[in-house]
Amino acid sequence: MISSPFLLGGPRARRLLPFVGARFARALLVLCGAIFMPFISASAAETTPIKIGHYGSLTGKDAAFGVATGKGVQLAIAEINAKGGVLGRPLEYLVEDIQSKQGESATAVKKLISRDKVAVVIGANASANSLEAGPICQNFKVPMMAISSTNPKVTEIGDYIFRICFIDPFQGAVLAKFARESLKAQKVALLTAVNSPYSIGLSDVLRKDFTARGGTIIAEQKYSEGEKDFRAQLTAIRSAKPDVIAVTGFYTEAALICKQARDLGLTVPFIGGDGWEAPQLTELGGKAVEGTYYCTYFSAENAASEVRSYVDRYKARWNQEVPEGVSALGYDAMYLIAAAMTKAGTTEGPKLRDALAATKNFPGVTGSTTIDEKRNSAKAAVMLTIKNGRSTFFESVTP
Amino acid sequence: MSEFLQQLINGLSLGAIYALIALGYTMVYGVLRFINFAHSDVFMVGSFIGYYLGKHIPENTVWGGIVILLGAMLGCALLGMLIERLAYRPLRGAATLNVLITAIGVSLLLEYSGQVFFGATPRTFPAVFPSANFNFGNLVISTNQIIVIAVAALLMVGLQLIVYRTKIGTAMRAVSLNPKAAQLVGVNNDVVISFTFGLGSALAGAGGILYALNYPSIDPLMGVMPGLKAFVAAVLGGIGNIPGAALGGLLLGTVETFVNGSQWSTYKDAIAFAILIIILLFRPAGLLGKFTVEKV
Numbered sequence: 001m002i003s004s005p006f007l008l009g010g011p012r013a014r015r016l017l018p019f020v021g022a023r024f025a026r027a028l029l030v031l032c033g034a035i036f037m038p039f040i041s042a043s044a045a046e047t048t049p050i051k052i053g054h055y056g057s058l059t060g061k062d063a064a065f066g067v068a069t070g071k072g073v074q075l076a077i078a079e080i081n082a083k084g085g086v087l088g089r090p091l092e093y094l095v096e097d098i099q100s101k102q103g104e105s106a107t108a109v110k111k112l113i114s115r116d117k118v119a120v121v122i123g124a125n126a127s128a129n130s131l132e133a134g135p136i137c138q139n140f141k142v143p144m145m146a147i148s149s150t151n152p153k154v155t156e157i158g159d160y161i162f163r164i165c166f167i168d169p170f171q172g173a174v175l176a177k178f179a180r181e182s183l184k185a186q187k188v189a190l191l192t193a194v195n196s197p198y199s200i201g202l203s204d205v206l207r208k209d210f211t212a213r214g215g216t217i218i219a220e221q222k223y224s225e226g227e228k229d230f231r232a233q234l235t236a237i238r239s240a241k242p243d244v245i246a247v248t249g250f251y252t253e254a255a256l257i258c259k260q261a262r263d264l265g266l267t268v269p270f271i272g273g274d275g276w277e278a279p280q281l282t283e284l285g286g287k288a289v290e291g292t293y294y295c296t297y298f299s300a301e302n303a304a305s306e307v308r309s310y311v312d313r314y315k316a317r318w319n320q321e322v323p324e325g326v327s328a329l330g331y332d333a334m335y336l337i338a339a340a341m342t343k344a345g346t347t348e349g350p351k352l353r354d355a356l357a358a359t360k361n362f363p364g365v366t367g368s369t370t371i372d373e374k375r376n377s378a379k380a381a382v383m384l385t386i387k388n389g390r391s392t393f394f395e396s397v398t399p
Numbered sequence: 400m401s402e403f404l405q406q407l408i409n410g411l412s413l414g415a416i417y418a419l420i421a422l423g424y425t426m427v428y429g430v431l432r433f434i435n436f437a438h439s440d441v442f443m444v445g446s447f448i449g450y451y452l453g454k455h456i457p458e459n460t461v462w463g464g465i466v467i468l469l470g471a472m473l474g475c476a477l478l479g480m481l482i483e484r485l486a487y488r489p490l491r492g493a494a495t496l497n498v499l500i501t502a503i504g505v506s507l508l509l510e511y512s513g514q515v516f517f518g519a520t521p522r523t524f525p526a527v528f529p530s531a532n533f534n535f536g537n538l539v540i541s542t543n544q545i546i547v548i549a550v551a552a553l554l555m556v557g558l559q560l561i562v563y564r565t566k567i568g569t570a571m572r573a574v575s576l577n578p579k580a581a582q583l584v585g586v587n588n589d590v591v592i593s594f595t596f597g598l599g600s601a602l603a604g605a606g607g608i609l610y611a612l613n614y615p616s617i618d619p620l621m622g623v624m625p626g627l628k629a630f631v632a633a634v635l636g637g638i639g640n641i642p643g644a645a646l647g648g649l650l651l652g653t654v655e656t657f658v659n660g661s662q663w664s665t666y667k668d669a670i671a672f673a674i675l676i677i678i679l680l681f682r683p684a685g686l687l688g689k690f691t692v693e694k695v
Contacts, residue, residue: 252616263541
């Protein structure tokens with residue numbers, strides 16, 4: 001796919017070209033290695049890079065997540081390599097684009113594991129993608145660290161699947177508490193993306209928790225990812241007169257939904273999960289997303305010194321961009337894996353897995369991470385609100 | 400009641416866009432007896448022409464909006480004629496299946512070269528027309544919805560006038576009726592067919608702008624679903640029949656919207672297509688189509 005001539009010249013190809021170049025250079029190295037092998041001592045093999053595989057959507061409608069995650073991972077790798085790498089070996093970043101398409105994750109991960117022989121797999125963002133790739137990592141006994149896949153089923157795939165984020169029951173509880181206590185909502189309308197395990201899972205918990213807190217789910221409507229017309233669902237919701245509308249899907253649809261809702265005269269606040277966090281939310285939504293709230297892992301406005309220093313380094317590396325939740329998770333994931341490799345003293349799958357599973361109170365920019373017996377990370381959540389076209393810290397919520 | 404009326408307005412504005420795209424399918428079918436599958440991608444190109452023009456023309460002005468609309472229509476008309484010249488004309492007289500497969504090929508070529516040139520990441524379409532909302536009690540109509548319905552109605556009436564009141568329209572009908580006989584009485588078939596493609600593609604371009612006005616996230620694969628629905632609308636109304644395409648589009652848009660607002664929204668497309676099958680069972684030539692026996 002990478003060598004397809006049709007891709008040359010596009011933005012995607014530009015991103016991949018250095019990558020192709022790197023592959024070519026590597027192929028040459030291997031060739032040279034084969035010729036000079038008898039003359040080189042065994043110590044040369046020790047400094048071969050440790051390959052870190054990342055799969056994510058670099059193009060398509062979920063591209064914001066994959067690109068931001070990759071930037072966090074690459075920043076961590078650059079920092080670790082500058083300090084001498086892991087186990088005396090440098091880290092090498094390999095990335096596969098899954099194009100926001102279902103079915104691509106499995107291919108991408110197979111390629112990373114069987115052809116590139118990566119030591120560990122990082123990704124994906126959407127739960128649907130992680131659910132696809134997980135069984136392959138489990139089969140090959142290569143540890144996988146999911147970034148923002150919050151559906152509980154992801155780590156239930158097997159004992160090689162970990163995640164660096166909180167899970168939907170936690171996030172749903174945060175949203176329910178926020179709607180009930182901070183927004184004082186009595187009636188909530190729910191919009192769920194029926195072809196996204198993430199959205200369905202989050203809606204389930206939100207429904208249960210909000211009702212348990214004495215509120216009512218007054219209307220429930222469904223849509224599919226990739227759709228653009230939500231006026232019909234919103235018209236039905238408008239008749240129910242909710243206090244708050246929760247959209248549990250991703251940012252592209254969320255922005256269009258807010259826009260069409262404002263057109264229909266719905267002025268109530270919208271709330272959403274971490275799937276909302278992307279610059280495209282405000283770019284696409286414009287004025288319509290002002291005053292909406294969403295839950296995420298990390299706020300770049302956090303005053304803690306380690307967060308401030310991370311934000312500065314990220315901005316210096318990536319053209320003054322402000323890091324988002326998923327890039328901070330990618331950064332933390334890479335450091336956590338590096339720490340586990342150091343502790344295990346090897347990059348072999350089973351030993352690395354045990355070291356990852358034993359992670360306790362690992363300090364990161366998204367807070368302290370402890371991997372529990374279900375290989376999930378326990379973390380606090382922050383609520384952000386859109387003010388003047390920017391995501392602004394609103395409050396920390398622990399359910 | 401107000402919810403019903405609101406859904407009707409939503410449905411009509413969606414249906415008007417389907418109708419505009421469906422007209423292109425039906426016109427080409429009427430003249431050439433083949434389905435131009437690349438039509439839905441011309442629609443996508445129309446949105447992108449609008450997107451790039453929008454960078455140079457001030458947003459939120461009526462004249463700016465009209466310039467963008469006309470620019471996209473012109474660009475798409477040229478693209479449509481180019482596609483016909485390069486891909487379909489060399490196959491004139493070949494088996495229908497060959498042309499059909501070529502059409503699918505052109506469609507894929509446009510989609511994936513779109514990913515190369517425009518990028519696969521969805522873009523935000525600018526607000527080209529000034530927008531406001533009108534409230535009638537509980538009913539809300541946005542200017543974008545009014546623009547969609549008005550422009551679509553205007554273009555359909557214009558199309559009807561061109562086909563029935565002008566010389567080139569008469570020639571189009573002649574070619575449609577019998578291409579060989581038309582040639583014998585002095586009609587230049589190539590010019591007529593080229594014009595048909597230009598006209599149909601211009602309508603697709605207008606559809607692209609109107610669609611992007613209402614749903615301002617555009618990407619190179621955005622034409623696939625609306626194109627499929629519009630094709631269905633054309634068949635539903637009776638393919639080859641211009642008022643039929645308009646009726647089919649409006650009907651499909653309205654049904655889809657009503658199902659979407661109900662409890663069965665997950666089955667939206669299934670229900671819309673089931674209705675299509677039922678209608679075609681009872682009226683095999685579509686709602687307004689005439690059933691003709693194929694001459695052997």
